Amino acid sequence: MTTRDQMLANIKANQPSVLPLPTQFTFVSAFPDLTRQFVDILTFVGGTAVLLPDMDAVKKHLQEQYIGLSSIATTVPALASLSDMKLDVADPHELAGLNLAIIEGPLAVAENAAIWVDEHQLPQRVVPMITQQLVIIIRQSTIVPNMHDAYKQIQVDATGFGTFICGPSKTADIEQSLVIGAHGARSLLVCILP
Amino acid sequence: MYFCTYVLPKQMMNVGLFIPCYIDQFYPQVAIATLKLLEKVGCTVTYPLQQTCCGQPMANSGYEHLTGGCNDNFVRNFADCDYIVSPSGSCTLHIKHHLHATNETAATAIRSRIYELTEFLTDVVQVKTLEAAFPYRVGLHQSCHGQRGLHLAQMSELMAPPFSKPGQLLSMVDGLELVQLDRRDECCGFGGTFCVTEEAVSAKMGKDRVADHLRHGVHYITGVDVSCLMHMEGILKRANSTVQVRHIAEILTATL
Amino acid sequence: MNQLSLDHAGAAIEFNKNEPRVDWHDETLWFVRTKRDRAAAQVPEWEQLREAASQIKNYSLSNMHDLLEQFEQNAIKNGITVHWAADADEHNKIVHGIIQKAGADRMVKSKSMLTEECHLNDYLTRHGIEVIDSDLGERIVQLRGEPPSHIVLPAIHLTKADVGDTFHKHLGTDAGATDPQYLTEAARQHLRDTFLTRKVALTGVNFAIAETGGFVVCTNEGNADMGVHLADVHIAAMGFEKVIPRAEHLGVFLRLLARSATGQPITTFSSHFHRPRPGQEMHIVIVDNGRSRQLGRPDFRNSLKCIRCAACLNTCPVYRRSGGFSYHSAVAGPIGSILAPNLDMKLNADLPFASTLCGSCSNVCPVKIDIHDQLYKWRQVLMQEGYGPGSKTAAMKTMATVLESPRLYRMAGKIGRGVLRFAPVTVENKFNPWYTQREMPEPPAESFRDWYINNKKS
Ligand code: SF4
Numbered sequence: 053m054t055t056r057d058q059m060l061a062n063i064k065a066n067q068p069s070v071l072p073l074p075t076q077f078t079f080v081s082a083f084p085d086l087t088r089q090f091v092d093i094l095t096f097v098g099g100t101a102v103l104l105p106d107m108d109a110v111k112k113h114l115q116e117q118y119i120g121l122s123s124i125a126t127t128v129p130a131l132a133s134l135s136d137m138k139l140d141v142a143d144p145h146e147l148a149g150l151n152l153a154i155i156e157g158p159l160a161v162a163e164n165a166a167i168w169v170d171e172h173q174l175p176q177r178v179v180p181m182i183t184q185q186l187v188i189i190i191r192q193s194t195i196v197p198n199m200h201d202a203y204k205q206i207q208v209d210a211t212g213f214g215t216f217i218c219g220p221s222k223t224a225d226i227e228q229s230l231v232i233g234a235h236g237a238r239s240l241l242v243c244i245l246p
Numbered sequence: 247m248y249f250c251t252y253v254l255p256k257q258m259m260n261v262g263l264f265i266p267c268y269i270d271q272f273y274p275q276v277a278i279a280t281l282k283l284l285e286k287v288g289c290t291v292t293y294p295l296q297q298t299c300c301g302q303p304m305a306n307s308g309y310e311h312l313t314g315g316c317n318d319n320f321v322r323n324f325a326d327c328d329y330i331v332s333p334s335g336s337c338t339l340h341i342k343h344h345l346h347a348t349n350e351t352a353a354t355a356i357r358s359r360i361y362e363l364t365e366f367l368t369d370v371v372q373v374k375t376l377e378a379a380f381p382y383r384v385g386l387h388q389s390c391h392g393q394r395g396l397h398l399a400q401m402s403e404l405m406a407p408p409f410s411k412p413g414q415l416l417s418m419v420d421g422l423e424l425v426q427l428d429r430r431d432e433c434c435g436f437g438g439t440f441c442v443t444e445e446a447v448s449a450k451m452g453k454d455r456v457a458d459h460l461r462h463g464v465h466y467i468t469g470v471d472v473s474c475l476m477h478m479e480g481i482l483k484r485a486n487s488t489v490q491v492r493h494i495a496e497i498l499t500a501t502l
Numbered sequence: 503m504n505q506l507s508l509d510h511a512g513a514a515i516e517f518n519k520n521e522p523r524v525d526w527h528d529e530t531l532w533f534v535r536t537k538r539d540r541a542a543a544q545v546p547e548w549e550q551l552r553e554a555a556s557q558i559k560n561y562s563l564s565n566m567h568d569l570l571e572q573f574e575q576n577a578i579k580n581g582i583t584v585h586w587a588a589d590a591d592e593h594n595k596i597v598h599g600i601i602q603k604a605g606a607d608r609m610v611k612s613k614s615m616l617t618e619e620c621h622l623n624d625y626l627t628r629h630g631i632e633v634i635d636s637d638l639g640e641r642i643v644q645l646r647g648e649p650p651s652h653i654v655l656p657a658i659h660l661t662k663a664d665v666g667d668t669f670h671k672h673l674g675t676d677a678g679a680t681d682p683q684y685l686t687e688a689a690r691q692h693l694r695d696t697f698l699t700r701k702v703a704l705t706g707v708n709f710a711i712a713e714t715g716g717f718v719v720c721t722n723e724g725n726a727d728m729g730v731h732l733a734d735v736h737i738a739a740m741g742f743e744k745v746i747p748r749a750e751h752l753g754v755f756l757r758l759l760a761r762s763a764t765g766q767p768i769t770t771f772s773s774h775f776h777r778p779r780p781g782q783e784m785h786i787v788i789v790d791n792g793r794s795r796q797l798g799r800p801d802f803r804n805s806l807k808c809i810r811c812a813a814c815l816n817t818c819p820v821y822r823r824s825g826g827f828s829y830h831s832a833v834a835g836p837i838g839s840i841l842a843p844n845l846d847m848k849l850n851a852d853l854p855f856a857s858t859l860c861g862s863c864s865n866v867c868p869v870k871i872d873i874h875d876q877l878y879k880w881r882q883v884l885m886q887e888g889y890g891p892g893s894k895t896a897a898m899k900t901m902a903t904v905l906e907s908p909r910l911y912r913m914a915g916k917i918g919r920g921v922l923r924f925a926p927v928t929v930e931n932k933f934n935p936w937y938t939q940r941e942m943p944e945p946p947a948e949s950f951r952d953w954y955i956n957n958k959k960s
Contacts, residue, residue, distance in 0.1 A: 056586035066798030074557035164767030178731035181724040200753040212777030221724040225639035226682040236724025277950035296908040308885030315906025390860035403865035405548040437858030449939035480940030
């Protein structure tokens with residue numbers, strides 16, 4: 053017998069008779085203001101949010117925010133003029149020098165400020181981690197209350213990879229003191245469009 | 247003399263008093279206070295004379311399989327009581343969860359009829375007032391087996407509405423000022439044989455628990471389990487502290 | 503002294519020799535517990551979520567065979583290579599084989615308690631493969647030649663001064679520098695180079711989804727992602743109990759995991775892997791290593807529901823005051839104490855006794871494992887199977903004889919009100935350990951029974 057068959061046989065012999073799945077495993081979160089909730093939590097986890105009326109305003113804001121910065125790349129056509137690097141590279145190692153990545157997030161979650169992105173947004177999977185600074189543009193209308201709602205909307209295997217991003221990378225592994233900027237992006241700015 | 251308000255008729259209150267072995271031997275005043283308190287709220291109390299122990303010291307050490315004789319003895323003593331009441335959350339919990347005996351029918355009945363003292367007072371007798379006075383700052387130690395095992399009080403781990411059966415009773419005592427602790431339900435580290443097999447951690451836990459009470463300027467530490475109180479008393483005495491321990495029954499029967 | 507070579511009580515004595523350090527360790531972990539409390543309190547349906555998580559896991563355990571087959575099928579369809587390992591050794595060999603096939607002699611690895619359990623690093627190092635742990639805490643302890651002391655916070659036993667010394671020695675940071683920001687930045691630079699140069703990256707698995715044949719890896723640092731997205735080969739190692747039925751169940755677990763672990767609303771990255779990126783190889787190693795045996799123990803199978811959040815460690819008053827190494831096994835704390843005896847009863851017979859059975863662990867656990875009840879049950883199993891010291895068994899037999907006989911009990915009581923003295927105190931101990939730091943109660947003149955007969959009985 054192969055290890056596989058032996059393991060499966062042992063498991064079959066030892067597992068208890070089948071138990072029911074819970075009848076309730078999704079819950080409703082009633083936040084009075086989804087955007088407010090999202091912004092509060094994002095701030096709590098070390099990110100920054102800014103509400104802007106349109107793409108032009110985003111462009112202006114980013115120009116002011118990241119003045120003098122080079123090695124910028126974006127997947128957003130309207131912001132192409134800000135970039136001097138491309139994300140659509142054959143080898144992800146080419147992104148090692150990336151200072152700022154500007155991408156879009158198709159869905160955000162109010163309860164925990166997580167933003168879903170998958171390969172539709174990411175020409176390379178490593179983009180949101182390898183970049184020094186990260187900007188994600190979301191729309192207010194795509195903020196859902198909680199994770200149950202999020203999983204109803206996304207299809208986890210629509211592409212080969214997808215991730216929920218919540219704030220900049222961080223660690224508290226040294227004496228529980230929080231340090232922003234572990235191995236991933238050092239900062240996360242979320243631009244919220246109507 | 248009845249100076250308490252209670253709900254259930256007296257004749258229903260035929261109570262067998264279970265006094266754990268270490269209370270019997272080392273803290274008879276707690277047993278006496280328990281007896282007086284139960285009589286004060288209108289119960290007819292009997293103390294079966296052939297009782298010994300709940301068997302927990304063996305069972306928690308991994309020797310539940312040796313408790314058969316002890317359990318049979320327990321059942322012989324208490325099979326006839328309407329209620330069994332004990333001034334110990336830990337021993338009560340042990341009986342409730344682990345009492346099995348040759349006469350299993352009687353054991354099953356006992357498991358459902360045994361109560362820790364404070365839950366018996368709040369839930370069965372439904373005491374609303376108590377004429378007692380204890381004009382001191384008091385810290386309540388929430389003994390784990392009573393609190394998490396018997397749900398005598400809401401535990402801090404659960405996201406659920408707070409309540410405290412011992413706290414409810416203490417609030418009926420004149421002059422008593424109950425302090426809020428920094429860690430309201432951390433274990434004191436007694437843990438049965440743990441207190442000697444894991445001496446280092448046990449003593450440290452005890453010291454930390456006592457320190458929380460001392461930081462809040464208590465005069466007395468109380469609780470529903472003498473075992474925990476004995477542990478903390480040992481630590482207080484070693485530190486020559488003037489703070490004393492009192493079982494809750496002693497406070498609920500205290501007068502000026 | 504090496505704490506790992508002692509039993510729990512012995513290691514705890516060592517740990518407690520430095521009381522201010524114990525206080526610091528206790529406070530630091532209690533702080534994590536309070537963060538968890540605050541995060542949980544913000545979710546009104548917290549207790550219902552725990553119940554749902556518990557039931558999904560119960561279902562998964564009861565349907566494990568089919569879920570694993572379904573997971574395997576779908577993973578293969580996704581282009582992932584699936585391996586099965588009966589034990590630690592087979593797991594290590596499989597991983598080694600994949601590395602060799604890739605023509606690599608070094609690997610970067612993010613956090614995986616399973617590889618700790620299997621001692622993968624030792625194995626690979628012995629076979630000439632260099633492994634670098636990329637989680638900051640794991641890297642710190644790796645540089646020190648120590649195992650992690652906590653499943654979520656691997657270096658929680660170390661102060662920033664300790665870390666400063668370690669980094670000064672290994673990474674060339676300034677002598678005496680202890681600023682966490684500075685030290686983290688040094689590790690970031692050092693590991694960035696590692697990420698960029700490794701062809702093989704290994705991650706753990708938090709959840710495997712049967713329905714879609716994918717898996718989820720959660721980190722705050724982004725180290726798992728940095729490793730695998732830059733590597734040609736991604737190896738994901740998982741105990742078989744990580745499988746859950748459907749993607750929608752992740753909603754429950756991701757809401758609970760980080761809140762229970764660190765009080766965060768969710769980890770920074772919750773990455774869902776379904777297919778290798780073009781040109782990449784993706785491997786999953788599904789490991790048993792005693793899990794199917796544990797699944798067959800009705801009293802203990804629930805321990806396999808664990809999602810490794812470490813809330814039970816943070817809340818445990820014993821763990822906080824004895825440190826992770828006192829558990830001498832890959833997983834410390836209450837959950838470790840109910841998992842370890844399954845792996846080796848003799849070696850780990852002390853662990854279920856490293857508890858007061860206070861029950862805090864079971865109530866903080868997001869998947870509602872009855873941890874403290876299992877500790878109690880392991881005690882019974884271990885003593886019945888003869889893993890207790892003979893002196894203890896003899897003492898317990900004497901106690902049983904005394905307590906079943908009211909007459910003997912009264913005699914023993916009268917002899918110096920000695921019940922307490924003969925009960926816990928004489929077990930295994932020549933001197934009285936109670937007395938080391940605590941006074942004995944003063945024996946009263948008469949027992950309650952004597953008083954009752956004199957005053958009450960008509
Ligand atoms: S046993 Fe429960 S509390 Fe402990 S690590 Fe596992 S899931 Fe978390």
